[in-house]
Amino acid sequence: MGSQQIEEVDVLLVGAGFSSFTLLNRLRKLGFSVRIFEKGSAASGVWWWNCYPGARVDTDTPIYQLFDKELWEDFTFTERYVGWKELRRYFDYVEKKWNVRDHTSFNMNVDSAVFDESRQQWLVECADGTEIYARWFIPCIGFASKRYTPPFPGLGNFKGDIYHTAVWPQHGVNLKGKRVAEIGTGASGIQVIQEIGPVVKELTVFMRTPNMCLPMNQRKLDPKEEEEKKKSGWYEREMEKTRHTFAGFTYDFVQRNTFDDTPEEREKFYHNLMVDHGGFMFWLATYKDMLFDLKANEQAYNFWRRQVLKRITDPKKQELLAPKVPPHPWGTKRPSLEQRFYEVIDQPNVSIVDINKSPIEEVTATGLKTKEGHVEVDVIILATGFDSVTGSLAQLNIQGTKGGTIADHWKDGTRTAMGIAMPEFPNMFFLYGPQAPTAFSSGPSCTQFQAEWVERTFQMIKDKGITRLEATQESEDDWCKRLREEWDATLFPMAKSWYQGANIPGRKVEPLNWAGGMVEYVATLNRSLDNDLQGWKYATAVQS
Numbered sequence: 057m058g059s060q061q062i063e064e065v066d067v068l069l070v071g072a073g074f075s076s077f078t079l080l081n082r083l084r085k086l087g088f089s090v091r092i093f094e095k096g097s098a099a100s101g102v103w104w105w106n107c108y109p110g111a112r113v114d115t116d117t118p119i120y121q122l123f124d125k126e127l128w129e130d131f132t133f134t135e136r137y138v139g140w141k142e143l144r145r146y147f148d149y150v151e152k153k154w155n156v157r158d159h160t161s162f163n164m165n166v167d168s169a170v171f172d173e174s175r176q177q178w179l180v181e182c183a184d185g186t187e188i189y190a191r192w193f194i195p196c197i198g199f200a201s202k203r204y205t206p207p208f209p210g211l212g213n214f215k216g217d218i219y220h221t222a223v224w225p226q227h228g229v230n231l232k233g234k235r236v237a238e239i240g241t242g243a244s245g246i247q248v249i250q251e252i253g254p255v256v257k258e259l260t261v262f263m264r265t266p267n268m269c270l271p272m273n274q275r276k277l278d279p280k281e282e283e284e285k286k287k288s289g290w291y292e293r294e295m296e297k298t299r300h301t302f303a304g305f306t307y308d309f310v311q312r313n314t315f316d317d318t319p320e321e322r323e324k325f326y327h328n329l330m331v332d333h334g335g336f337m338f339w340l341a342t343y344k345d346m347l348f349d350l351k352a353n354e355q356a357y358n359f360w361r362r363q364v365l366k367r368i369t370d371p372k373k374q375e376l377l378a379p380k381v382p383p384h385p386w387g388t389k390r391p392s393l394e395q396r397f398y399e400v401i402d403q404p405n406v407s408i409v410d411i412n413k414s415p416i417e418e419v420t421a422t423g424l425k426t427k428e429g430h431v432e433v434d435v436i437i438l439a440t441g442f443d444s445v446t447g448s449l450a451q452l453n454i455q456g457t458k459g460g461t462i463a464d465h466w467k468d469g470t471r472t473a474m475g476i477a478m479p480e481f482p483n484m485f486f487l488y489g490p491q492a493p494t495a496f497s498s499g500p501s502c503t504q505f506q507a508e509w510v511e512r513t514f515q516m517i518k519d520k521g522i523t524r525l526e527a528t529q530e531s532e533d534d535w536c537k538r539l540r541e542e543w544d545a546t547l548f549p550m551a552k553s554w555y556q557g558a559n560i561p562g563r564k565v566e567p568l569n570w571a572g573g574m575v576e577y578v579a580t581l582n583r584s585l586d587n588d589l590q591g592w593k594y595a596t597a598v599q600s
């Protein structure tokens with residue numbers, strides 16, 4: 057195809073979820089032409105792909121949405137923690153209200169991008185051969201778009217159905233009365249187990265690490281009450297709070313250490329967080345030393361364990377799900393929010409195979425074989441997660457100015473400038489990706505704050521007539537150093553978690569998320585603009 061026929065835009069956004077929607081609205085208001093390419097056939101990002109039974113958010117209403125009064129004034133969520141179906145309705149609503157569809161092409165699987173020095177533009181190509189030139193290229197593909205399937209021997213021989221939670225069939229799956237094997241107890245696994253346990257005939261959970269789940273305390277929201285809250289300014293106040301906390305939630309660590317309180321005070325405090333409030337408060341609104349000090353952490357684990365044991369009757373399951381000795385410090389792997397998980401897994405039709413003791417030796421035509429024997433099943437559900445955080449970007453063939461791809465740039469370890477850009481990849485930003493607060497934050501908050509920074513940057517691009525903007529090597533070096541220091545000060549390195557890539561065999565184990573908190577992250581981003589693009593090199597139309 058001749059270059060004259062290729063469409064040109066100012067900005068190409070990849071992925072149709074929170075990040076790209078908020079950017080689209082901001083950048084087109086500044087006068088840039090913007091286009092979204094989305095791989096799926098509708099918007100909603102991860103909620104398009106992860107439509108498995110029970111999939112829902114772990115952030116409370118009203119902060120799991122775009123922070124825009126024009127939007128929340130006319131849309132009221134019905135639950136404290138929203139499910140995937142309602143999120144899809146929400147994205148539909150935003151699409152119409154913001155006229156997103158005119159700017160979006162669906163079923164566009166971007167698989168390569170090359171920076172064309174002569175034009176100072178990215179040439180982006182999709183799997184179907186569609187090409188587009190974009191001066192600015194912004195992948196908004198999140199941290200969980202490359203699913204992970206462990207190479208279980210014989211998986212291809214299984215004659216029943218196999219489903220991965222991250223590509224669940226859009227038409228749903230009827231599991232009633234079936235014998236099901238479920239592998240994985242991360243957020244997806246926990247949600248699936250508690251949802252399907254009551255309807256399947258037999259459920260066998262193949263578990264490697266118990267999840268230290270927290271009660272979600274889910275509830276329906278009263279529409280009238282929500283309207284009142286909107287009128288009273290509560291929604292604005294909640295959204296404002298997210299700007300001042302470690303993880304972009306509405307709550308934060310207290311300014312006390314664990315042993316500042318007496319045992320009785322501590323018990324009462326923990327109870328209030330975990331049992332009365334529920335959600336992530338026991339993780340993110342607790343004593344400020346919990347994720348830094350092992351002794352403090354032990355106190356949290358012991359309280360958590362006592363609560364969980366009350367809900368399980370089977371002694372074997374008790375020890376597997378809440379062992380005396382924790383597999384890692386509490387909260388250093390993502391705790392999942394559960395609704396009735398412990399009661400469901402305690403049911404007689406649900407069994408657990410500890411695959412540390414009895415690894416999956418083989419998947420046969422009719423089931424799974426371990427040292428304990430052969431389990432016959434009709435369906436296998438893989439809730440085995442993702443090549444998280446870096447996998448989304450590294451799987452694309454995005455080539456920088458020195459010819460290497462992002463995967464090449466990261467061959468000795470992940471490197472970014474402020475978790476938003478990289479040297480050698482000019483005119484490219486990425487949101488909700490590696491080395492940002494990403495997995496240590498509420499997604500809509502993180503993307504909102506990054507998008508605000510991108511908007512400010514584009515205002516500067518417009519004002520100065522910038523045609524090329526690239527992070528400096530010093531900026532990347534500095535960020536990697538700071539990122540490592542923040543990480544090493546915490547207990548996170550002690551868990552074999554996807555936070556540091558340890559879930560993928562052979563992958564380098566390294567910090568993939570910024571553990572220094574949202575406030576410092578946003579301040580760092582803003583400092584670079586306040587100091588006249590410190591950490592960036594740029595060219596203007598006249599120079600280029």
Ligand code: N01
Pocket residue numbers: 106111112113114115200206207221239240241242243244245262263264265390411439440441442495552554559
């Ligand atoms: O993935 P995971 P996920 N053999 O990686 C196990 C977001 N999310 O899809 O812990 C056997 O957490 C693995 O075991 P182990 C959210 O941020 C949010 O559940 O490594 N098992 C683990 O149990 C979330 O945290 C929601 O020992 C193997 C499981 O598979 C993130 O996405 C809902 C194995 C994978 O868990 C990822 O969640 C869903 C093997 N070879 C997802 N390899 C919300 O609620 C892996 N496992 C918002």
